[in-house]
């Protein structure tokens with residue numbers, strides 16, 4: 540084996556699957572034994588696997604956990620989400636710091652496709668990791684942490700550090716918020732290309748938090764999978780429309796700087812390179828929508844259903860022309876359509892990263908409890924999400940078919956370097 544290949548293998552994170560194979564071959568310790576690497580890897584078939592794994596990695600199998608910004612914000616959306624909000628039960632700032640230290644270490648391991656910690660090997664103790672992700676790769680997992688306004692109350696003496704941009708969201712017209720889907724001291728957003736990998740991460744992070752924080756609400760969500768749509772075209776929401784077409788291109792650093800990342804100049808020094816996340820659990824009146832004719836559906840969004848193009852256009856990515864009229868002088872895109880209102884004259888932008896959710900049925904009505912787990916990231920909600928949602932609440936034709944039932948806002952912490960800790964700029 541060439542030195543370069545050996546280096547690659549040593550750099551390559553060892554996945555849960557590799558661990559199992561190494562375990563069967565005599566233990567991970569062998570990996571470190573002098574000259575043992577080639578033999579162990581050949582014996583387990585990992586040499587062949589490592590070539591496959593390298594391919595998988597280029598397909599986004601592992602996303603670095605550490606960095607200037609947290610992952611899971613401008614990272615292209617994975618197929619599944621498991622979003623949890625926690626209430627902190629400890630009143631000790633030191634314990635909160637320790638929790639974030641433990642969460643950081645565990646998350647860095649999970650991002651590499653590993654379990655949350657080293658097993659003791661003692662059969663009379665519960666395993667350190669819950670085990671349901673054994674044999675699964677990292678599936679592009681990202682874990683993103685944020686803190687809610689309630690964390691800045693009297694409990695930890697953090698009141699003076701509450702960023703001005705971390706406002707309590709105002710009441711919006713038409714809101715029917717339910718307390719069980721609202722608020723939270725801490726948000727943990729887990730996204731992955733496998734639902735079990737995502738669930739496993741949130742479950743283990745909740746387990747680590749025992750005695751310090753408890754889950755307040757959890758919402759799973761999904762988009763189409765890569766298997767069903769290998770081309771990665773724009774996902775469709777549960778109303779059947781392509782959703783995300785005109786999202787700003789946050790892969791471009793200048794666009795992300797403008798729309799997503801907070802700076803020191805924005806008010807709170809500790810939030811530099813962080814962002815603000817808004818979650819809205821938006822239930823869709825699916826049964827009503829399904830009885831609505833296509834013209835009306837398209838007028839509601841201002842786009843064609845099949846292509847996703849603006850009304851009157853053929854190409855999904857054609858620019859929106861709100862002045863364009865049909866041959867009778869009627870606006871092609873109605874002024875009260877969702878895109879016309881959300882566009883805000885092109886002056887206000889947010890980065891949307893939502894998922895569909897389906898949570899069974901409403902037992903009272905027998906109707907589907909399904910909709911959009913709306914998530915957006917923005918640099919200052921006072922200038923971005925809030926005015927946009929105020930306009931939508933007042934004018935959006937889509938309001939006939941949706942109702943906002945959950946809501947939360949979080950300051951998403953800056954990223955950390957390897958060896959550092961998420962939250963170190965705050966606590």
Ligand SMILES: C=CC1=C(C)c2cc3[nH]c(cc4nc(cc5[nH]c(cc1n2)c(C)c5CCC(=O)O)C(CCC(=O)O)=C4C)c(C)c3C=C
Nearest residue numbers: 776780781782783784785786821878881882911927928941
């Ligand atoms: C406050 C922000 C927004 C909420 C809440 C929201 C809810 C919501 N949106 C859809 C479906 C679509 N939205 C689309 C575009 C779009 N939506 C927002 C903002 C909110 N949406 C913006 C800023 C935009 C882009 C506007 C523009 O300038 O073009 C679209 C069209 C395709 C696209 O560009 O993504 C769809 C479809 C649903 C179903 C929903 C609540 C359930």
Ligand SMILES: [Fe+2]
Nearest residue numbers: 877878881891
């Ligand atoms: Fe929208």
